């Protein structure tokens with residue numbers, strides 16, 4: 001319970017603890033035909049979608065050639081908008097991707113932030129072994145898992161109570177939010193094209209077909225995996241060529 005400046009008691013919101021991230025494809029104009037249409041202007045001028053889809057084998061071959069030889073710009077004439085809900089530390093990594101991405105995130109200045117916090121799920125490996133640049137993650141002991149859950153929940157509760165206490169006392173949201181941790185969930189729209197998404201996936205997912213291995217933090221990889229699954233259904237030829245050519249963005 002917290003109290004407003006005039007002494008009115010207010011109900012403290014109960015924290016919600018989550019271990020997942022959610023990614024919804026909310027808007028798109030993206031298909032393999034967009035790649036073919038852009039690429040064929042080089043040799044054939046303007047073509048109708050009907051003409052483009054006449055020869056599927058040729059389409060597949062052209063997309064693979066563009067991917068293999070890194071002719072990247074035909075993969076930019078499409079658009080996908082995702083609505084993502086994930087902890088703030090994921091967004092902090094995400095927004096390092098500057099090229100071919102647009103972001104709009106919920107505001108901690110204009111709205112009261114809800115008490116939704118991240119706790120690693122059972123499958124999240126907790127312990128890092130090895131030296132920087134050459135390490136692996138292994139499962140924690142049951143004690144380490146219990147400790148992690150308890151320590152995070154306690155800390156989140158305390159932080160959110162302090163936040164609510166300040167709001168109830170009339171402190172501005174933009175000031176009070178300073179006590180909230182990076183495990184708090186946020187949400188954003190992220191818009192990209194297939195080329196910028198492939199660059200993101202090359203860096204933020206681990207995959208057996210990757211020619212250049214990367215070692216992303218698991219939580220941003222969880223976002224990447226969901227984006228990848230949704231993109232794969234929109235642009236199956238492009239997706240297959242991306243995998244066949246070592247998951248390096250063209």
Ligand SMILES: Cc1cc2nc3c(=O)[nH]c(=O)nc-3n(C[C@H](O)[C@H](O)[C@H](O)COP(=O)(O)OP(=O)(O)OC[C@H]3O[C@@H](n4cnc5c(N)ncnc54)[C@H](O)[C@@H]3O)c2cc1C
Nearest residue numbers: 093096097098099100101196199202203204214215216217
């Ligand atoms: C596993 C992993 C660990 C990381 N660890 C850290 C870390 O410890 N600290 C940290 O600060 N960051 C870290 N990063 C972030 C990383 O350095 C990049 O900022 C992030 O991956 C975005 O990559 P990018 O710059 O290629 O993407 P984008 O910003 O989308 O750029 C795409 C491409 O455009 C070109 N480009 C963009 N901007 C410029 C520019 N200014 N000059 C020249 N070319 C440009 C480059 O070719 C670039 O690859 C890490 C990333 C990964 C995947």
